[in-house]
Amino acid sequence: MENSQSLDQVLRAWAEVFMHRSMHDFWHFMKHSGLSMSQLSVLLRLHYHHACGVSEIGEHLGVTNPAASQLIDRLVNLGLLERNEDPSDRRIKNISLTPRAIALVQEGIAARQRWLQALTAALSAEEQAAIIQALTTLTEAAHSLEAQSITS
Amino acid sequence: MENSQSLDQVLRAWAEVFMHRSMHDFWHFMKHSGLSMSQLSVLLRLHYHHACGVSEIGEHLGVTNPAASQLIDRLVNLGLLERNEDPSDRRIKNISLTPRAIALVQEGIAARQRWLQALTAALSAEEQAAIIQALTTLTEAAHSLEAQSITS
DNA sequence: TAATAAAATTAAGCTAGCTTAACTAATAAG
DNA sequence: CTTATTAGTTAAGCTAGCTTAATTTTATTA
Numbered sequence: 001m002e003n004s005q006s007l008d009q010v011l012r013a014w015a016e017v018f019m020h021r022s023m024h025d026f027w028h029f030m031k032h033s034g035l036s037m038s039q040l041s042v043l044l045r046l047h048y049h050h051a052c053g054v055s056e057i058g059e060h061l062g063v064t065n066p067a068a069s070q071l072i073d074r075l076v077n078l079g080l081l082e083r084n085e086d087p088s089d090r091r092i093k094n095i096s097l098t099p100r101a102i103a104l105v106q107e108g109i110a111a112r113q114r115w116l117q118a119l120t121a122a123l124s125a126e127e128q129a130a131i132i133q134a135l136t137t138l139t140e141a142a143h144s145l146e147a148q149s150i151t152s
Numbered sequence: 153m154e155n156s157q158s159l160d161q162v163l164r165a166w167a168e169v170f171m172h173r174s175m176h177d178f179w180h181f182m183k184h185s186g187l188s189m190s191q192l193s194v195l196l197r198l199h200y201h202h203a204c205g206v207s208e209i210g211e212h213l214g215v216t217n218p219a220a221s222q223l224i225d226r227l228v229n230l231g232l233l234e235r236n237e238d239p240s241d242r243r244i245k246n247i248s249l250t251p252r253a254i255a256l257v258q259e260g261i262a263a264r265q266r267w268l269q270a271l272t273a274a275l276s277a278e279e280q281a282a283i284i285q286a287l288t289t290l291t292e293a294a295h296s297l298e299a300q301s302i303t304s
Numbered sequence: 305t306a307a308t309a310a311a312a313t314t315a316a317g318c319t320a321g322c323t324t325a326a327c328t329a330a331t332a333a334g
Numbered sequence: 335c336t337t338a339t340t341a342g343t344t345a346a347g348c349t350a351g352c353t354t355a356a357t358t359t360t361a362t363t364a
Contacts, residue, residue: 005288007280011268014287017294019264020200022174027193031214037189038321041179048172054342062183067322069343074320091330091341112171116163119293127289128159134286135166136157137279141271142169190351206312219352221313226350243311243360 021115029108038063038071043080043097047105051096053086080104173267181260190215190223195232195249199257203248205238232256 030040038061045060046052058068072095075081080101086092097105120131182192190213197212198204210220224247227233232253238244249257272280 005284007272007284008269010284010287010291011272012265013291015264015268016261017291017298018170019174019261020196021294021298022171023178023193023196026175027189027213030189036320037179037182041175044172044175055340061179063321064323065342066324066344069341070321073343089331089341093342109168109171112167113164116167117160118297119290120159120163123289123293127286130282131286131289132157132159132162134279134283135162137275137283138271139162139165139169141275142173145270146169146173188350207310215351216353217312218314218354221311222351225313241311241361245312 022112025111025115026108029111033104039075039080042071042075043101043105046081046095046097047102051094053092054095057095075101174264177263177267181263185256191227191232194223194227195253195257198233198247198249199254203246205244206247209247227253 030037033040035043041061042057045057054068054072055065057072058065061068061071063071072081072083076083080098082096082098084094084096086094120128123131182189185192187195193213194209197209206220206224207217209224210217213220213223215223224233224235228235232250234248234250236246236248238246272283275283
């Protein structure tokens with residue numbers, strides 16, 4: 001069929017344009033916030049998962065315990081993280097995002113959201129319906145793939 | 153309609169899961185390659201745009217000229233960049249990716265491609281057709297939005 | 305041709321982020 | 335109760351990445 005590209009090509013083209021844009025935006029977000037990749041990784045980890053101890057953050061980042069401790073220390077000083085003793089085990093420090101950090105992460109997510117909305121704003125009802133269907137399918141597939149990888 | 157979410161919700165959910173995955177992958181790519189965010193930014197800039205001088209790279213990264221020069225110097229020593237005199241103006245050094253750097257960037261892109269393929273592998277023909285249509289529309293919209301922003 | 309401008313580099317100095325090694329405090333095990 | 339283990343921090347030292355200031359080389363302009 002002349003008006004239909006292969007799924008492979010379409011995925012490639014979409015990933016290319018989405019990633020190019022995402023990396024560009026992320027770079028500017030780093031510059032604008034003044035935070036490093038390591039610092040933003042900590043904030044994102046805490047946004048997507050639950051509050052946790054110092055070691056878990058270091059493990060997730062692939063750095064040593066002292067590195068995680070120092071990184072957290074700087075973020076605490078910046079007012080982006082809170083460090084509280086775990087009442088059940090006073091050796092553990094529970095690390096969590098401050099309201100300011102939550103707002104910062106939300107703003108980063110919202111920026112991407114605005115870009116996607118701009119993409120779809122001028123589309124017809126039919127095109128929008130197709131996108132709703134397609135992205136719902138993809139999102140579900142992503143979630144089930146993630147559920148699989150947890151068990152493996 | 154009960155089985156149809158709003159476009160807004162769908163975009164939000166998709167951006168969330170896609171970004172979470174992308175950031176996770178990107179972090180591991182950095183760790184695995186041993187390259188910093190700044191270094192990868194240079195490689196991506198050169199992948200998406202043409203070869204250019206030192207100043208342009210610094211400008212794109214939002215750093216000073218000496219910072220760009222030093223960054224490039226390290227990447228040249230790593231065998232990822234080539235630095236050649238511009239024959240038309242010998243003050244300018246033309247910076248370009250080496251074959252090794254091209255392969256590195258391609259591998260990063262291919263990894264994301266494989267993830268998307270895994271997402272769509274188990275889908276029905278109808279679902280695949282809807283995704284082809286939707287992502288083609290989104291990719292075109294992204295390109296035309298980018299074309300607009302160049303002129304503004 | 306002499307002065308000026310432009311592109312890149314070098315030098316000096318700072319901070320972030322990482323390492324390993326040594327240390328403190330709290331819990332678990334014997 | 336004493337010993338070992340676990341969680342986290344502190345200390346010392348290194349490199350990357352950034353800055354500003356000074357320098358070198360090439361091109362432009364008066």
